[in-house]
Each structure stands twice: as structure tokens, then as C-alpha cells.
Amino acid sequence: MTKIEKKKAPTLRFPEFTDDWEERKFADFIDVKSGKDYKHLNSGPIPVYGTGGYMLSVDRALSDIDAIGIGRKGTIDKPYLLKAPFWTVDTLFYAVPKQNIDLQFSLSIFKKINWKKFDESTGVPSLSKTVINSVGASVPCYEEQQKIGSFFKQLDKTIALHQRKLDLLKEQKKGYLQKMFPKNGEKVPELRFAGFADDWDVRKFGELYKKVNEKNDLSFGKDRVISVANMYFKDTGNIRSDDAYMKTYNIFRTGDIAFEGNRSKHFAYGRFVENTIGDGIVSHVFDVFRPIQQFDLNYWKYAIHNERVMGPILMTATTSSTMMTNLVAKDFLKRAILVPSYSEQETIGSFFKQLDDNIALHQRKLDLLKEQKKGFLQKMFV
Numbered sequence: 001m002t003k004i005e006k007k008k009a010p011t012l013r014f015p016e017f018t019d020d021w022e023e024r025k026f027a028d029f030i031d032v033k034s035g036k037d038y039k040h041l042n043s044g045p046i047p048v049y050g051t052g053g054y055m056l057s058v059d060r061a062l063s064d065i066d067a068i069g070i071g072r073k074g075t076i077d078k079p080y081l082l083k084a085p086f087w088t089v090d091t092l093f094y095a096v097p098k099q100n101i102d103l104q105f106s107l108s109i110f111k112k113i114n115w116k117k118f119d120e121s122t123g124v125p126s127l128s129k130t131v132i133n134s135v136g137a138s139v140p141c142y143e144e145q146q147k148i149g150s151f152f153k154q155l156d157k158t159i160a161l162h163q164r165k166l167d168l169l170k171e172q173k174k175g176y177l178q179k180m181f182p183k184n185g186e187k188v189p190e191l192r193f194a195g196f197a198d199d200w201d202v203r204k205f206g207e208l209y210k211k212v213n214e215k216n217d218l219s220f221g222k223d224r225v226i227s228v229a230n231m232y233f234k235d236t237g238n239i240r241s242d243d244a245y246m247k248t249y250n251i252f253r254t255g256d257i258a259f260e261g262n263r264s265k266h267f268a269y270g271r272f273v274e275n276t277i278g279d280g281i282v283s284h285v286f287d288v289f290r291p292i293q294q295f296d297l298n299y300w301k302y303a304i305h306n307e308r309v310m311g312p313i314l315m316t317a318t319t320s321s322t323m324m325t326n327l328v329a330k331d332f333l334k335r336a337i338l339v340p341s342y343s344e345q346e347t348i349g350s351f352f353k354q355l356d357d358n359i360a361l362h363q364r365k366l367d368l369l370k371e372q373k374k375g376f377l378q379k380m381f382v
Contacts (some may be wrong), residue, residue, distance in 0.1 A: 152363025
């Protein structure tokens with residue numbers, strides 16, 4: 001019986017191309033060049049790139065030809081396009097396509113490969129020219145390369161456009177969070193909706209919230225355990241469910257706030273989060289506070305999580321340890337905060353909710369585009 005050789009072609013292809021792709025080594029179609037030290041150069045208009053991207057600008061170019069940057073040390077799995085003229089440091093190779101090899105097509109091949117599996121080091125990830133040159137890849141005719149390269153170039157432009165829109169929305173939100181809450185010493189915010197003119201009220205937290213220690217009486221199972229860090233119901237797989245353990249949890253009801261003491265660059269004194277996802281339970285290590293009066297949940301979600309608002313308050317109501325901050329509840333309840341009227345709370349809360357919904361929509365679109373690109377990279381290459 002004659003063995004039928006499998007055709008060397010991708011599963012998804014432009015209809016005008018039917019020939020087999022040719023199996024080649026990177027050395028056959030890419031010239032890998034080394035970066036160099038730039039410290040002897042003067043400042044100028046030529047960008048210098050490292051594994052993390054742009055670093056600074058100098059007065060000389062290492063290359064006047066567009067190329068692909070690929071890490072020699074450190075970040076070895078994030079290849080990216082280098083527009084000439086440019087200079088690269090010695091931790092970043094730059095790969096120049098040889099004759100009849102399309103740059104954008106080559107970039108897509110570089111992005112498709114899992115470079116981490118070629119790591120030669122037991123410490124800092126490393127690649128060598130020898131390893132890169134030895135990697136195999138299937139290559140079509142130049143015309144098909146151009147068509148594929150152009151397709152992915154346009155897809156990357158669309159992804160970059162959505163990323164810029166998303167980044168802009170997030171920056172706008174940061175600006176609104178700064179301007180729609182009063183600064184220290186002020187009684188009204190810098191930016192305000194029409195129809196509201198009264199000063200915000202000064203209220204102690206003890207007038208607004210009470211500390212609660214409502215233990216789980218087994219009315220909540222492990223499917224209602226809430227992650228305070230990210231505010232979602234946890235995966236039940238790794239949660240103990242014996243009665244004694246489940247009784248250690250504190251009940252965390254809708255509208256309650258909980259203090260999380262993990263330090264981060266954004267929340268140096270810990271932070272509060274509000275429960276807007278439904279009644280559940282949290283670990284006993286979290287202090288839980290319940291509102292005494294009616295609040296707009298959307299407004300308080302942003303007010304209570306705004307470091308500019310809460311940072312000065314928490315600075316005087318927490319004690320520090322190496323990795324965590326601990327809330328002194330009696331001190332916290334004595335601290336004061338500015339509070340707008342309920343109708344203004346509703347207006348501000350609705351505004352930020354719509355803004356967050358818009359951000360989430362753009363994030364989903366961006367994630368979908370990135371997933372589609374992954375699929376095309378799988379199906380449009382051999």
C-alpha cells in the first residue's frame with residue numbers, strides 16, 4: 001500500500017494559494033544580529049530598545065532596516081517589531097528577514113513560537129543565536145507571506161486601537177475619581193453634576209457603620225465564600241466544608257464593607273471593599289462593618305475604595321506589620337468622612353457604574369480580539 005504524505009499547508013488559507021509550504025530553519029530566512037552597549041553615545045532622536053521595549057534615545061543607529069526584537073536574556077518570549085532606525089541593547093537580538101521573506105509574516109512566526117521551551121539557562125531565561133537559528137518553521141511563497149503578514153498587521157492595528165481606547169477610559173476614570181470627591185480641606189468636589197450645590201456633610205464612620213461579628217450558623221455553605229481581594233464567589237474545589245470550619249466564617253451581607261490588609265503600591269494602608277455581589281461569608285480575619293443608614297451601593301463602592309478619600313483616614317486607624325496592615329476598628333469608627341446627599345450619591349454612583357460597564361465592554365472586545373488572533377495563529381500556519 002502506498003503511504004499518503006500529509007500535505008504541508010495550514011487549515012485556514014487564502015483561496016488563491018494551494019502549494020505546499022516548505023520546511024526550513026530560521027537560519028535560512030532570518031539573520032539574527034546582536035545588540036550593543038549604548039552608553040558611549042550621545043542623546044539624540046534614535047530610539048534604544050531592550051527586552052521591555054523603549055528605553056531612551058541616542059544620536060546613532062545600530063540598524064537602518066526594520067527588524068524583529070527578541071530577548072537574549074530576561075524576557076525571551078515577547079518578540080516585537082522594531083521600526084528603523086533603532087539601537088538595541090546587548091540583551092535584545094534584532095532579527096532581519098532575508099531576501100523574499102516578509103517582515104510581518106516573520107513577526108507572526110516569532111510570536112507563534114513558545115520561546116520559553118528553548119530557554120538555555122537554569123537562572124535568568126536566555127536564548128542564543130544558535131538556538132534561534134536551529135528552530136524549524138514552515139514557509140510559503142513570498143506572495144502568500146505578504147498576504148498573511150498584511151492580515152496580521154491589520155489585526156494588530158485593530159487590537160492596538162482597542163487597547164488605546166481601553167487605556168483612555170481607565171485614565172478618564174482615574175481623573176473623575178480625583179475630581180468628583182472633595183480634596184482635603186474642601187467641602188465640595190472640583191467636578192459636580194448640575195443641580196447639586198450644598199456642602200457635603202462631615203460624618204463620623206461610627207454614625208454610618210457599625211462593626212459586626214455575625215458568625216456563620218451554617219446557613220451559608222462553601223459555595224457562598226467570597227474572595228474579598230477580587231469580590232467574587234470562590235471556586236469551591238479547595239474549600240473545607242466541615243461544620244466546625246464553616247462556623248469560623250463571618251457573614252458578609254450586601255452593602256457591608258470589609259477591610260483587607262494586604263499591602264500594595266496603590267493601597268499602602270490596606271483598603272475597604274463593599275459587597276455588591278450578594279450575601280455570603282468571608283474569613284474571620286476580615287473586619288466587617290454594616291451600614292446603619294441607607295446608602296447608594298454604587299456610590300459607596302467607589303468612595304470606600306478610593307485611596308485618595310480613604311488613605312488619610314486609614315493611615316491613622318491602622319497598625320503595620322511586615323506584609324499586612326491591621327485595622328483598629330474603634331479608631332476607624334471615630335474618623336470622619338464627607339458625605340453627599342442620597343440623591344447626589346445616586347447620581348455619582350450611576351455615573352461610575354456606567355463608566356465601569358463601558359470599560360468592561362471594551363475589555364471583553366479586546367480579549368475577544370486577542371483570542372481570535374491566537375486562533376488565526378494556530379490555523380494560518382503549519
